[in-house]
Amino acid sequence: MGISSNQPLLLRAARGEVVDRPPVWMMRQAGRYMKAYRDLREKYPSFRERSEIPEVAIEVSLQPWKAFQPDGVILFSDIVTPLPGLGIDMDIAEGKGPIIHSPIRTLEQVNNLHDFDPEASLPFIKTILQSLRQEVGNQSTVLGFVGAPWTLAAYAVEGKGSKTYSVIKNMAFSEPAILHQLLSKFADAIANYARYQIDCGAQVVQLFDSWAGQLSPQDYDTFALPYQRQVFEQVKATHPDTPLIVLVSGSAGVLERMGQSGADIVQVDWSVDMADARQRLGKQMKVQGNLDPGVLFGSKEFIRDRIYDTVKKAGNWGHILNLGHGVLPTTPEENVAFFFETAKELKLAAV
Template sequence: MKSHERAVMRVLNGETLERPPIWMMRQAGRYLPEYRAERTKAKNFLDFCYNPDLATEVTLQPIRRYGFDAAILFSDIFVVPDALGYPVWFEEGRGPVLEPLSSEQLAKLDQARTMKHLAPVIETVGRLRAQLPSETTLLGFCGAPWTVACYSVAGHTTQDQTAARIGAYRDPELMQAFIDQLVEASITYLVAQIDAGADALQIFDTWAGVLDDAGFERWSIAPTAKIVAGVKAQRPDAKLIGFPKASAARLERYLEGTGVDALGLDWTVPAHVAQALQKKVPVQGNLDPMRLVAGGTALDEGIDYVLETLGSGPHIFNLGHGVTPQTSPDHVARMVKRVKGEI
């Protein structure tokens, strides 16, 4: 089966299917016991991401278990700054930790080392394409520069990224210089993923929604537009999905400004907004992940609502953000069966 016949790719090319294809953000993750078993084999999370044997295995696990229509490369958004030489590590129970952004840190970044450092990740992409069922779409990804940069300013994540916002206001030149480095490395990385076998790409901008209007234009739209243009300049047929979380009122502006081929929608996007956007591009989403945790009637009603409101246009069924560790695997199985019309 050729890639253009894969269900997710058919939707990304503008088709409306009788039942939407389905995959799930963070579908390879801690809610699965088989994932947790593999995680013990690496001393830290970055080593886990850079180990093609382990990364390939955990990417394939949810495909074997649920038959999702797409697999997304198991990696992390922080492999890009790490590849550039920016100090980043993961602490158990805390997550990613980065050295605070400074001109001294910025001066140490080196684009030339990016692809050598990321070679194990690209190897994983190639292995996945060889091992996945022919009908399964393989998605690559990167973090949007603003979301990656947020963690570097504070050194870690915060609820509304106040440190990053203050840093961008106080020293926009420093932030811009870092964003530009991330844009360049992200283009290189995404093109390499396409060349290794990825069918399409997603850009995650988890923290786009904390920005004011001017910030959204400068720090979310502009860098993403550069990445999209940079990838398409080298690989014109590449399909890119943009996911600017918590940005419902700005999604049309984001779409027009970035040139992405499809939009990922979080669970707060109203149905009428999603439907209007769907007339322009394929959309992906947008079940509240907490319905998946709750299960039962709440889950069924949420699934049915998404199918009813987005079923008349090109749609990829997904969560409005990543699946959480407390989610029951049985609830995921029910979701997949319901979306596929089996229950």
């Protein structure tokens, strides 16, 4: 094991070391299903307050750590957090997600975007990440996260969440030059932001291309994949040892393409069987996932069986246990506790 044995489990697994059980954390583990979070939300009703006032964001990030001791503690934030630093005014509406006040529709707007300086525009990020590292020490791995260019562009162009993505697809298919310019600007800014998070203490960074699954594979190759690569190449150039994870929601049709992004780890959602995912991605690619978050509404026996099934199918190397997407707001807290307890009792050989 050498020097790395005092490093946290998730970081070691993410780097490809053989470990005695898969590390475990949950997307959206800090959030609405926890009473502690709902109580805090009454005091700080605005999401931006909760994620941008350092002591509040630190408290929220650590709520699941104190309750369940997951192997990963993730920065409490949002993928649109850096947009104001680019000159894109936004707010986050409770339960509705980001609202962009002047959606980007013209080349002039793209050309007017600011150069992104994370230290100047997001000074709270350093305070939060440094505090998380201090708090968890080597007991857990601190994760940072950023939005991917396509998904951020979809928010910036649509102006809000969408079911059809018709505004950005209109731009993609009728004025692609404008969109490519925007995507490239976003990629540079996001790479800069990811590097900043690493410098501030993030040990692993996850890139959320949540909306790239809305693209056909050929359009994914044009509008999502090249810009994921642009981000990952820039981050790897300066921080080659930081493991990077890529997530796409509804990714069954583009799974192999995710493996070509330059990420070290592919987040697998529950639309793909984990054994199939491992076969499709190849032996060298590490994976994260992939229980259906709805499983956590089942009985304890059901939850345990599904954990065992996923871990067995993932095999004994290069797997971070997680849900296929974020934990759902009405999930019973005791079932989340049971998920973590069961996962942490695993021994790979025994499953």
